[in-house]
Amino acid sequence: MPVxxxxxxxxxxRAAFNHGSIGPQLLVLAAELIQRAGPPYTSVYLYxxxxxxxxxxxxSGRETEHTRIAVGHGVCGTAxxxxxxxxxxxxxxxxxxxxxNLFTRSELVxxxxxxxxxxxxxxxxxxxxxxxxxxxxxxxxxxxDALAVLL
Numbered sequence: 044m045p046v047x048x049x050x051x052x053x054x055x056x057r058a059a060f061n062h063g064s065i066g067p068q069l070l071v072l073a074a075e076l077i078q079r080a081g082p083p084y085t086s087v088y089l090y091x092x093x094x095x096x097x098x099x100x101x102x103s104g105r106e107t108e109h110t111r112i113a114v115g116h117g118v119c120g121t122a123x124x125x126x127x128x129x130x131x132x133x134x135x136x137x138x139x140x141x142x143x144n145l146f147t148r149s150e151l152v153x154x155x156x157x158x159x160x161x162x163x164x165x166x167x168x169x170x171x172x173x174x175x176x177x178x179x180x181x182x183x184x185x186x187x188d189a190l191a192v193l194l
Contacts, residue, residue, distance in 0.1 A: 047084065049182040052076045053189040060193045069193055070101035073186060077167065078103035083174035084167055085147070089155075089190075091163035092123060100163065109141055117141035119166050122152040126161065130180055132173030151175040153183045157191045165190075 052073065059072055070089045078087040086104025090097035090112065097119055099110040109117075115124040117139055122129045129152040131137055147168040155163045165187050169175070 045176070045178040045182040046082075047077060047080045047179060047182040047186075049185040052186050056186070056189050056193060066194045067100065069190065071103075073165070073190060074101045074103040077165070077183070077186065083149070083169035083171040083179075085170045086168040088166040088168075089163060090119060090166060092161055097123065097164065104168070105146075112141065118150050118152055119164060122154055122164055123161055126154070128153045128180065128184070130175050132175075146170045148172045149174060151180060151183060153180065153187045155187045155191050155194070162191060162194060 055076060056069055056073060059069060064072065074087045074089050078084050087102060088099060088107060089101045091100045095114045097112040097114070099107070112119045114120050118129045118131055118134070118137065121139065129150070131150045134147055134150050147170060149169045149172055151167045153165045154161050155165065165183055167183065
């Protein structure tokens with residue numbers, strides 16, 4: 044069973060939307076709820092795609108200096124450039140990894156899409172090597188899919 048209880052997070056996001064929360068508030072709520080799941084979810088960053096650049100819209104956990112990432116750069120930019128989610132079990136083994144801090148060992152990036160259009164992504168850093176199973180990735184995908192509808 045995944046650590047992340049995506050059904051509960053999606054329910055909270057929908058309730059917030061129904062009570063008037065808009066995009067930026069929903070992104071902050073999503074980041075906080077995912078990060079509160081605890082290990083392996085050390086830090087959660089939500090980026091929105093603006094042209095050829097990802098722009099940090101919300102986060103929970105450690106701050107990052109990477110508030111803008113060009114498409115094609117790092118794990119986040121690679122996800123957008125390839126159109127594929129990224130599950131990197133050991134970030135130190137990736138040549139194009141952009142380090143947010145010295146503690147991160149793995150990263151999961153799940154795209155937020157509306158149809159074929161990429162709106163942004165959920166970027167999760169973990170201090171644990173290779174913690175993101177297929178079930179965890181699917182749980183994050185469910186949150187991303189809900190955000191795609193609500194944003």
